[in-house]
Amino acid sequence: MEIDFDKLNGLVPVVIQDWKTLKVLMQGFMNREAYEKTLEKGYVTFYSRSRQRLWTKGETSGNYLEVKDMATDCDQDSLLIQVEPSGPVCHLGRYSCFSQENEDSLRFLNLLEDVLRERKQQMPEGSYTARLFEKGINKIAQKVGEEAVELIIEAKGTDRQLFFNEAADLVYHLLVMLVYKGYSLQEVVKVLEERHQ
Numbered sequence: 001m002e003i004d005f006d007k008l009n010g011l012v013p014v015v016i017q018d019w020k021t022l023k024v025l026m027q028g029f030m031n032r033e034a035y036e037k038t039l040e041k042g043y044v045t046f047y048s049r050s051r052q053r054l055w056t057k058g059e060t061s062g063n064y065l066e067v068k069d070m071a072t073d074c075d076q077d078s079l080l081i082q083v084e085p086s087g088p089v090c091h092l093g094r095y096s097c098f099s100q101e102n103e104d105s106l107r108f109l110n111l112l113e114d115v116l117r118e119r120k121q122q123m124p125e126g127s128y129t130a131r132l133f134e135k136g137i138n139k140i141a142q143k144v145g146e147e148a149v150e151l152i153i154e155a156k157g158t159d160r161q162l163f164f165n166e167a168a169d170l171v172y173h174l175l176v177m178l179v180y181k182g183y184s185l186q187e188v189v190k191v192l193e194e195r196h197q
Helices: 032-041 107-122 128-135 137-155 160-181 185-196
Strands: 012-018 024-030 045-048 053-056 065-072 079-085
Touching: 024 032, 024 045, 024 079, 032 045, 032 053, 107 128, 107 160, 107 185, 128 137, 128 160, 137 160, 160 185
Parallel strands: 012 079
Antiparallel strands: 012 024, 045 053, 065 079
């Protein structure tokens, strides 16, 4: 990536965005050294204009910003970095420095997907999810099919709560299937986005 550090005396503005919710979390500056350290470590490092030194976000709070994607603007003189924050980003303890809240309830699906990956890796005793992973794709596919049929049956009825329960069961088992296969919900969403264009 070519970045023009010369326009602002060796600095470029950096916009930090939550890669899952796409909400803007904060803005800072990088010099070439901060940029290279960010690339090397995988966590956002800024150049502090007030302290005249590099600082990695989270070095004191533990709330690091793990880099997921980077892009320059059309003039190559500013950066957009999509991150996975490990805690509140603002020094006031808020999710965002711009007083935005993380209200995206669909974000829970990403959290659930992370839990399922953890279950697959650790296979804890007594876990329903671990038992599904242990039984393999045939059992998982069977459960997805069963839950889809049960949802169809409830769709013909009038009980909202039963419908939502079956829909939740189907989504859960679909996520289990994705994780078992080594896929992600994000990849499914990408297909939907491409179809929408």
